Amino acid sequence: MNLDEALQTFIAESRELLEEMENALLNVDLAGDQSEAINAIFRAAHTIKGSSGLFSLDHIVAFTHVVESLLDKVRDGSITLNDEMVVLLLSCCDYLSGMVDGLAAGQLEQDPDTAPEGEMLQQQLRRHMDGDAAPAAAAIPALHAEPSVERIDTERGDSDYWHISLRFGRVVLQNGMDPIAFLRYLAKLGRIVGIATVPDAIPPAEEMDAELCYLGFEIAFDSTADREAIAGVFEFVQEDCEIRIIPPHSKVSEYVNLIRALPEQAARLGEILVRCGSVTQQELDGALHQQSHKEEDAPAQQLGSILVGAGNVPPVVVEAALAKQKQVSEQKAQESRSIRVDSDKLDKLIDLVGELIIAGARANMIGQHIQNTELLECTSTLTGLVEDVRDAALELRMVKIGATFNRFQRVVHDVARELGKDIGLIVDGEDSELDKTVVEKIGDPLMHLVRNAMDHGIEPAEVRVAAGKSAKGMIKLNAFHESGSIVIEVSDDGGGLRKEKILAKAVERGLVDPERKLTDSEIYNLIFEAGFSTAEKITNLSGRGVGMDVVKRNIQALRGSVDVSSREGQGTTVTVRLPLTLAIIDGFLVQVGSSVFVVPLDMIEECIEYATEPGQDYTNLRGQVLPLVRLREQFRIGGTATRRESIVVLKFGNHRAGMVVDTLLGEFQTVIKPLSPMFSEVKCISGSTILGSGEVALILDVAALMHTVGGKGAVAQAA
């Protein structure tokens, strides 16, 4: 594999891991049981360290090493995780993502600007570690000095201990793995009865590479843990290392096999085994003798079958081993079930499917034309299938909203801290799926909404308590599908919106006429007007009066809508409604002259017959004035109007207008095709699509059209 490619994979993977780590960190203080979260955090840090070692990204390795050491201590219980540490680890996460971002930008070395920050974090990390937290590298020589681990063969005999034979791969240190950490962790599962270091592989000093690991260990281990758990200890290194685990009460012959399989001299190994207490000398001698006989009898037989056949291995062990194997293969199957695909390839597929639909429609038309029932039957089946293919292809672009929601855990955590409020986040409907492009674009608007809810919505704790609510505020994110669109709700249980205040402010700002009677929902929606902010105090989170109208505009740019409802004293809910995909639009086809236009269906209120007040460009729609846009004039399309023109009543925000067109052609669901940048100046057209007949139709941008027409009116007035 190209190293560059591998590096890209590393960057993507690290980002995912950091995200995981962050989530796990945020969940630690929620859940009482920490072990799972801590394991997840450790795993993430560990994998990043390992992989960055592969690319010799020393600054990342060095930093993650310190993080990992602390986590290791947390994992083995010598330090308990506290709030302060979570915050520190979160900053470490940020720092790491900074480094990964730097890496993505082509920066392979430590950025001198951020180095002091990293230094500071490392110091803090070290402070959290115990006094004996000497660098792990220094701990290896110390091992021999530790009397509790150096085996003195007092306990010998029936070998009701596990025997673990470890030969670490040469590269484990380079991969960022620390052999001693595994042994320490192993000691958590039981008691290391005896351990013997096998230094035989160490070459003469001049040939030795200090960065390679030459050591092996033979360990007698007393534990009630099953084989799987013991093997799990070495999960991270099992690919590089030779690990053999012999369960308690195994036949001595198994040890013999072990001795044969290992590269060291048999006699020496036997001695080691005896020394660490797994077998006795007599047992060994007997077995060596016996084994050589057996080999003569059945040389071709596999060791496993001999053992099982002879009933030497307890069935539980076999089962455990099988279960482990099965688990591994299931894991592999899980991995291969999801693949990363370049989104360009998906777009290409969707393009092709769009073509297929058009081709199918043509075939259908021809079938109708020549009135061949067989052909028609065939094409209708085909059309059905192709539509299924299209839906399946579009579904490929669908992703769950959960990842976006989970990012807010961190935001809520940080912002709550900043504001000095106690705020929790409840997330619901994470499994709702929507198009990847939509997911990418709603992050910012949602961020505004959540911050706003935290800053303005949730009251300070004392006010909450006084109002009889719990001191802890709650923000809720909810997502669900509703009639072809996705609805995202951001709600808080805060003070709610104050109608009078909003109205007063809006009047003061000249946004509404004081004489006008507004409904509650109209008043609430005033908060989305430009330049509206009711917060007396401007904080750095919100309150500059740009937030909400930007939110509204961004959401409308995604062909979505936003609405707010509120109950004073009980909270506010902002409802965002978005199309499931940006690639497909529910449109309504209209024709002017020979041009066909698509109007987004959700912008259309109704269609009425053409009628106008004489000499004016407005009509009377049930007692209301409806200004008209004549598409033919607006777009300078030649030709004269048909005898029966129609008016399409468009609704955009609080504006309503009629669009005069020649013919109404009906509803049409269609794939959106981008237009060449050449047409960027044509503001009223947002894209194009291909009709069943193969012709191109342009999609009208109703908002821009209204804006153009409205702007002109203003100019005319001024002149």
Place this chain on the structure above:
Amino acid sequence: MSAANDANVVTYGSSAIVALQSGAALPSQFLTFMLGEEQYAVGILHIKEIIEYGSLATVPMMPDCVRGVINLRGAVVPVMDLSARFGRAQSTIGKRSCIVIVETEAGDGESKQVLGMLVDAVNAVVEIAAADIEPAPSFGTRIRPDFIAGMGKHNGRFVILLEIGRVLSSEEIVEMARGSAAVA
């Protein structure tokens, strides 16, 4: 299209090779086509395909030289009216009207852009040696001098070799569209 080819077997002169190596290399094969009574040519390496004139959707509020957009096997491709681009009347669609699909580099030099050119008729692919290409005169042609890459000699006549990147420059079209929008 290949009818005229056999008559034009050209062996490369050393000057052509020098021209090719010096980086000023012009492709030696050109597609010639007609706009009204005039013959123009475009380097064949720019050309993707030639299609019949078919259903075309007009885009409102665009200058005359943008005829509209067509559906090219699922991609929506803008079509330029070359005649209008050269400041003349729009082409009238006849039996031999064709859309030549070309690929040009966009202004940033990275992304390729696919465009259609509406022409009155397509003639042939001809080979013109670099030695037979003269620089464009600074005046005397009826089209903007910067549209001309050179004057090719072919069968004793001059044919204008178009600088396709300039002719189909989308930045310029955007400018024109902005201008016409402001007027309206």
